[in-house]
Amino acid sequence: MRAHASVLHLDLDAFFAAVEQRDKPSLRGKPVVVGGVGGRGVVATASYEARTYGVHSAMSTREARSRCPHAAFLSGRFHAYRDTSKVVMALLRAASPLVEPLSLDEAFVDLEHSGLPDLEIETVTAFAADLRAQVREATGGLTASVGLGTSKFIAKVASDLDKPDGLTVVPPGTELTLLRPMRVSVIPGVGPATAERLRRAGIHTVEDLEAVSLDELVRLLGKAHGGGLYHLARAEDDRPVVPEREAKSVSVEGTYDTDLTDRRLMEGLLTRQAGEVAGRLRKHGLSGRTVTIKVRLHDFTTLSRSSTLPSPTDRTSTIARVARGLLTDLDTSGGVRLLGVGVSGLADWIQEDLFGEDQEDEEVPVEVEVPTSRQRRTWAPGMDVVHAGMGRGWVWGSGRGVVTVRFETAESPAGPVRSFAEDDPELSPWVPQEPAEDPPP
DNA sequence: TCTGGGGTCCTAGGACCC
């Protein structure tokens, strides 16, 4: 916790809806709901006019429609939101070099490095007021709510106190006076499940939480969560403002208006999603080792299956095949409402770079060598192979002198798995004859 | 026909290695 209120949190008010109202004057002053407009959509952002009718984010669009039938329901223009967000983030970075975006519409700014003459209340307040004016000016009228405090936690709580279009400063030393009467759910990380656990233990407010020992909290919520809450309840928060964080995973998922039952269709959708994930990996110069699929069944139970490859990949064909293979383990006979594919375990180097050329996502033709018992060969996951006895397959995994191959058949795209010694003379790379499945960028 | 999409972090158990 700092001696000065030098952490600023900025939150653009009803961001998506506000961008729509800015760009379409006919929507100004009217209820606007941005989110999924399909049968299973939810609200991403509701304008303040729509909130009057009890519409809020995360509510199903169906419910929102019944509460406010005359609202404009929009599916969202993410390019516009991204562009506007960039304008705001650039403006924040011009004000202070240390800016940590949390999402398109939210960021922390560290005023310690902003070049202000001092960090007294008057100074930082004037700075924040000026920043808000700049945001409004640069975005064509969007408003932001801003909080200032001695830590991220306090700044974030502060920005919520006067919404929309507000500015709240929590003077150093007054944090606990502010927090104590508040519900535990003001603490970031206390969602419905944690709040319910605490409630059952008779803990409702931050003041209640402050009275609980560290041991008791850890017993109740686990080591990391309990320990974190113990300190936050005392307004102890040393988390630094971190400008850039590396991505840890890339994923794509989709919820379908009617439950899927056709496995071939599911495989096709997974393949398409794998292509989107691979494309985004390549766009950012990333590759990853762990492929995960997510499957939400008709009854909303959510399953995940993952498989870690021996080396990172950014290729559609590999990700798609692993994903389809993972699906084979699952019983989807009751119907599937959501499918997703993700890649994690990211490395910022690309495997194909080893070959010295920008291979993008093309199949890499493999030199067919005559295997000898002493020769060590590299079997990359996803590589097409042919086995004299089993026919064509692809490398599922390898290591410790063993290569595992999955053989696709007409009946099953992720058919039988067999393991071979990696120098098995019956096993050899297969040179593809079909064109690469991804278009060049 | 309740319940999105893109993320992060944590936990717990098992495998495996030293």
Place this chain on the structure above:
DNA sequence: TCTGGGGTCCTAGGACCC
């Protein structure tokens, strides 16, 4: 034949955030 502990990696699930 019995018995260790620690560390790391992997997998599955869950909570949470915007």
